[in-house]
Amino acid sequence: MRRHPPCPAALFAVLATLFASLLGGLGPAEASPSPVTVVNATQFTDPAGLPVHAHGGGVIKVDEYYYWFGEDRNPDNSFRYVSAYRSADLRTWEFRGHVLSQATDPELATANIERPKVMYNRATGQFVMWMHKEGSATDYGEARAAVAVSSTVDGDYSWRGSFRPLGHMSRDITTFVDTDGTGYMVSAANENADLHVYRLTADYTGIEARVQKLWAGQSREAPALFKRDGVYFLVTSGATGWSPNQQKYGTADSITGTWSPLRDLGDGRTYGSQTAFVLPVEGTSGVTTHLYMGDRWGNSMGGTVNDSQYIWLPLKFPTRTTLSMDYYPQIIISTENGTVRGIGDWNTLTAAHSGKCADAADWSVAEGAPLIQWTCAAGSVNQQLWFQGVGDGTVRIMLRHSGKCLAVQDASPDDGAAVVQTTCGDAPGQTWKSAQAGPTGMRLVAQHSGKCLDVADRSWSDGARLIQWTCNGGDNQKWRRSAL
Template sequence: MSRRGRLLALGTALMLAVWTVVGPTTGALAAPVTVTNGTQFTDTGGGVVHAHGGGILKVDNYYYWFGENRNPDNTFRAVSVYRSTDLRTWEFRNNVLTQSSAAELRIANIERPKVIYNAATGRYVMWMHKENGSDYSEARAAVASSATVDGDYTYHGSFRPLGQHMSRDITLYSDNGTAYMISAADENYDLNIYRLTSDYLGVAGLVGNFWDGAHREAPAMFKRGSTYFLLTSGATGWSPNQARYATASSISGPWSGWTDVGNSTTFNSQPAFVLPIQGSSTTSYLYLGDRWAGAWGGPVGDSQYVWLPITFPSSTSMSLTWYPSITIDTATGTITGNSPTYYRITARHSGRVMDVVGNSTANNAEVKQWAWNGGGNQRWEFQDAGGGYFRLVNQNSGKCLDVAGASTADGANIIQYTCGGGTNQQWQWVALGSYFQLRARHSGKCLDVVNAGTGDGADIQQYTCGGGTNQQWSRAQP
């Protein structure tokens, strides 16, 4: 997530409104789709979608998703763009900005790119946060532009706004042709709102610093009715934290104080973008968050996405509720949160179920077999992880079934652990007649009751797959 120094937040919230403009091609209206939260997306070619810290711009019936595409060592590789009509089926279009786009990008970090369309100039303009690639001290804004939304972007350079302000987490907002840039300043202790020049390539002036010393980042701005919302996160390194928002009736203020939204970790995510989806029936607002892999020691490229519908208890308040998946209908503009389905998972040989010992919610809690008692620690959700694999999420703890230490050895212990992107938390549900094996993706080994024990508390491990009924499971809704 965000970082200060080394810990200052890398992901920041891209927030734009959606502008429909004339584009080169028009896609057909899409059917409703389901998006699974806490996963990576894949594109139509089977590759991982790298649009981290990104934002979405609508052109005709296509949604174009721009974001960070990093090398395995977290250095800048490209700003990539994908397009979709349904927000689930993503086609890779181009790496629109790369290390070869300009000399200063050869050793640089580029974070949180956002793109806005300038109807007066006919150009697509990208703003981003630029660092020198070594010590995270430049804190500069950078600008690029293109005549086409997914063409190569011309890099125009980097600078500190008005020659003096640090600029890190960044977003854009267009309001009736006037464009604004919002960025974290003063080591992320301030949030500044700037008005851009008429060509959107520079800063015309400072609108204001309305949250001096607030220590907020990841700004995402949108407007609903007559109210402007600015959604942000705290600055706690990669670790997720409580999202908060402020409201105003004018971008120039006065702005309200901060109000919490979502849970204490924003469902283990950081704001990246709020996308208004305007359809034939309604306009809905979609929260786009990044679940940064840095929180579990992984590279940025392993980060996952959390997308949730925003609801509005009043004209000046917003709410976020967790759903394991959502259904999006871009044609009608509706977003529906889908409640999870939980199962008891029963071993064939013993008739006992998979159980998190002691109702624990802690990482590393043991998973064993036990007689069914109806508890949430014995109920599991199958979350689609892509490629025919699932994450098994415990209802009581919200944590994932995990092969300890990502071991590939026979006898490796099975525990629960905070859900991440590791393949040691991904399982294939493989049919064997009317029963199933659970095969770990990273090792190819099976979920196994040790020594085919039939009693309460018998341990569960991974082991080379065979024909034993202690490796065969069924599932049923309680």
């Protein structure tokens, strides 16, 4: 066969391809995501500035993107959409569509849909969504599981119907795909008294068998199941409506084997959140960090579901079968490295005269909530502070539980002005200078007024207000800072 020299157009195409390959990942679509900072107790916004409504949701990774599915409600808390978002770095979330809505099927016209979770079935090439279905946002009598499917991760999902698994009630729900490809669904059953674990059919759209009834009678909901180092972990919350409570977890070496008793995770309020999902963040070099994804429900703060905030925290494993979780107002995520870490160096601040700690009253996260003194308690994140240097020898003082900063209300210059928590920034009234006050104490002086952080009326009582007052050398203006 006679060989022809390449034509100029073909040669140009080859050279263009070679040049592009030499450039490698210089284009933004191919660049590895840089580490990002995620601020807790906030709502994410998409690039258009709109809130990300993915409450009670779950995440699945497909190729280089994470896809987040969750609840998007009407103002009266009734179901409107299951919305889908995607991100490469877990901070910047692009809206992809309302993949399930009231218009998807007549059964959904008046239904309430909660806690959607999406799985991928390698054998069928289908994405399968499981969710909790009720007749309305106020009547939880149906207690049904529901299924929808799609051939693309963020396409429209086709409704397959709802049912009670093997006749059992089914409310809060999660899914899990094991390393051998077996699919499982976990749901709260028997009026939330028990957790049932079901093995799914080969196509993940039906129930094959119930393989566990866990912690019977202990009233658990909000399950999240994951596997690490051959150990299965199941994280759940108590059943206290919208109010936060003590999360717990159990472990097993086999889903169908013997599970451990429940152990506590986080503090007694789980930092004001409830489990939605646990996401393995898998780095390219083999490092994996497990990310707790929780909802701080707006309903617990006088709002609605769509007012809810997100609480994301790294999980730690003291041993192969134990789990712990600390709170951080901010975390840094590197999806490239598979790392999630909290930010902050935490201290307590103890009044010299009373031995009580600076404390955010009632664990409040509200703007303008007052600061008080209260009996010091180990692990109370509303008594933990981060002294952030801002130059010229001054600091901002961040409260760990809320991520807000210690400030003199309205930057008042007056004696007796309340000390409160406010959104951290450059506003006057938030910066403080420390001055030595005896061998073990210090004074904290508000930069704008030159007045001292003070316990009102030299009180020894729990609940006494923190104020600013003209510095006078009193022990109620002396503080001991202790690192955690």
